[in-house]
Amino acid sequence: MSEFKYKSSQLHIEGVAISTISKSIPTPFYVYSATMIENNFLSLQSRLSDLNHLICFAVKANSNQAVLRTLAALGSGADVVSLGELKRALHAGVPPHKVVFSGVGKKAHEIEYALEQGILQFNVESVAELHNINKVAIKCNKSANIAIRINPDVAVDTHAKITTGTAENKFGIGYEQALDTFVLADNLPAITVQGIHVHIGSQITDVTPFKAAFKRVADLYKQLNALGIDIKVLDLGGGLGICYDPENDSLPDMAEYRQIIEDELSEFNCQYIVEPGRSLTADTGCLVSEVIYDKLGTDRNFLIVDAAMNDFARPSLYDAYHRISPVLESTKPNKKYDIVGPVCESGDTFAVARELPELESGDLVVIQDCGAYGAVMSGTYNTRPLIAEVMVKNDAFAVIRKRQNLDDLINLDQIPNWLAS
Numbered sequence: 001m002s003e004f005k006y007k008s009s010q011l012h013i014e015g016v017a018i019s020t021i022s023k024s025i026p027t028p029f030y031v032y033s034a035t036m037i038e039n040n041f042l043s044l045q046s047r048l049s050d051l052n053h054l055i056c057f058a059v060k061a062n063s064n065q066a067v068l069r070t071l072a073a074l075g076s077g078a079d080v081v082s083l084g085e086l087k088r089a090l091h092a093g094v095p096p097h098k099v100v101f102s103g104v105g106k107k108a109h110e111i112e113y114a115l116e117q118g119i120l121q122f123n124v125e126s127v128a129e130l131h132n133i134n135k136v137a138i139k140c141n142k143s144a145n146i147a148i149r150i151n152p153d154v155a156v157d158t159h160a161k162i163t164t165g166t167a168e169n170k171f172g173i174g175y176e177q178a179l180d181t182f183v184l185a186d187n188l189p190a191i192t193v194q195g196i197h198v199h200i201g202s203q204i205t206d207v208t209p210f211k212a213a214f215k216r217v218a219d220l221y222k223q224l225n226a227l228g229i230d231i232k233v234l235d236l237g238g239g240l241g242i243c244y245d246p247e248n249d250s251l252p253d254m255a256e257y258r259q260i261i262e263d264e265l266s267e268f269n270c271q272y273i274v275e276p277g278r279s280l281t282a283d284t285g286c287l288v289s290e291v292i293y294d295k296l297g298t299d300r301n302f303l304i305v306d307a308a309m310n311d312f313a314r315p316s317l318y319d320a321y322h323r324i325s326p327v328l329e330s331t332k333p334n335k336k337y338d339i340v341g342p343v344c345e346s347g348d349t350f351a352v353a354r355e356l357p358e359l360e361s362g363d364l365v366v367i368q369d370c371g372a373y374g375a376v377m378s379g380t381y382n383t384r385p386l387i388a389e390v391m392v393k394n395d396a397f398a399v400i401r402k403r404q405n406l407d408d409l410i411n412l413d414q415i416p417n418w419l420a421s
């Protein structure tokens with residue numbers, strides 16, 4: 001968190017005061033620290049340094065071109081789940097041979113485009129998808145490199161909506177069916193089997209479930225090896241969490257994570273892929289918002305801010321905790337506030353009964369740790385345009401996505417000429 005600090009009573013990101021940015025960019029907006037993104041990447045890279053590894057950033061966490069370019073420049077690959085994400089990654093400079101394509105519903109045109117670009121591998125999630133990739137590859141006169149994503153049926157201690165590795169989740173192929181699926185894949189004419197993929201969930205802070213999952217990968221590797229199916233790549237997914245709430249959360253033990261990989265998988269001479277999203281960008285960004293009104297009641301005090309659930313969905317979707325801080329350091333007495341947005345839903349709430357120094361109309365606050373699953377999950381509910389994104393590096397800042405023009409948003413609709421005039 002070292003890049004977010006109060007200096008002269010003003011909250012800074014790197015060398016730039018947030019209030020300086022807000023003078024030229026209307027709130028709400030996201031702001032990211034390029035240096036923190038770089039540091040997060042380099043720290044993971046050094047943790048894995050003596051393993052033959054490739055970090056494929058999970059583009060779903062933050063797909064801004066400037067963020068992707070920052071990571072690509074350090075050598076990052078990309079884990080994508082749609083044609084759009086694939087195009088974004090390539091456009092930002094990620095080479096195709098560092099791209100893995102995950103996701104349960106890849107369509108033929110997406111597969112075709114990825115094949116033509118020459119991506120590193122498709123992470124296959126079902127038998128039906130396997131046949132479809134084979135069909136498209138035959139049509140394109142190519143061979144598709146694939147890994148099969150297994151569902152190891154391992155539970156993790158995270159929000160139910162972001163656990164992915166248990167039998168009830170839609171992801172991957174059940175462990176019991178995995179061997180047969182690999183054999184099937186190996187016999188398809190336009191498929192080259194190269195890897196095993198596993199991803200058990202997101203915001204994982206206790207790394208022990210990785211051990212059970214990787215054990216299953218190791219067992220499968222051995223069975224495949226005995227059948228002469230050559231596995232060169234072990235894609236271990238993402239999922240490492242961050243500390244959103246210093247009073248209640250801990251950071252994952254990265255030494256232990258690394259040791260689990262070593263203990264369970266190092267006997268195989270494979271390339272390891274990891275697909276971190278949140279752990280590379282979440283703590284590098286915040287959402288800056290202005291207090292529109294305070295509304296002091298007998299039961300509750302509300303702070304109505306100009307960001308809302310359409311801009312940042314995590315609190316309303318997952319009841320996620322995010323720290324909220326005033327931009328101007330304050331010595332005023334604390335008050336308990338419900339911090340809410342202007343959208344017409346009671347779920348449009350960023351925090352309940354949060355203690356903050358007294359704030360009033362015009363004051364700025366930041367919602368912290370919004371650099372992953374923030375802007376990417378925003379929408380235009382209540383006809384609110386998508387907000388700007390800003391990047392800071394040292395003493396410089398730049399808009400890296402312009403706020404959506406409200407008129408453009410309205411003009412997307414068309415009124416058919418057969419409607420009553």
Ligand SMILES: Cc1ncc(COP(=O)(O)O)c(C=O)c1O
Pocket residue numbers: 058061079102103164199201202203237238239240275276277278279
């Ligand atoms: C296949 C896959 N890889 C990587 C990720 C990134 O996860 P995280 O942001 O938790 O690192 C996800 C999201 O859960 C995923 O589904």
Ligand SMILES: N[C@@H](CCCC[NH3+])C(=O)O
Pocket residue numbers: 060162164202203314318372373
């Ligand atoms: N959107 C989720 C993470 C999803 C991970 C992708 N499988 C979050 O904000 O926590």
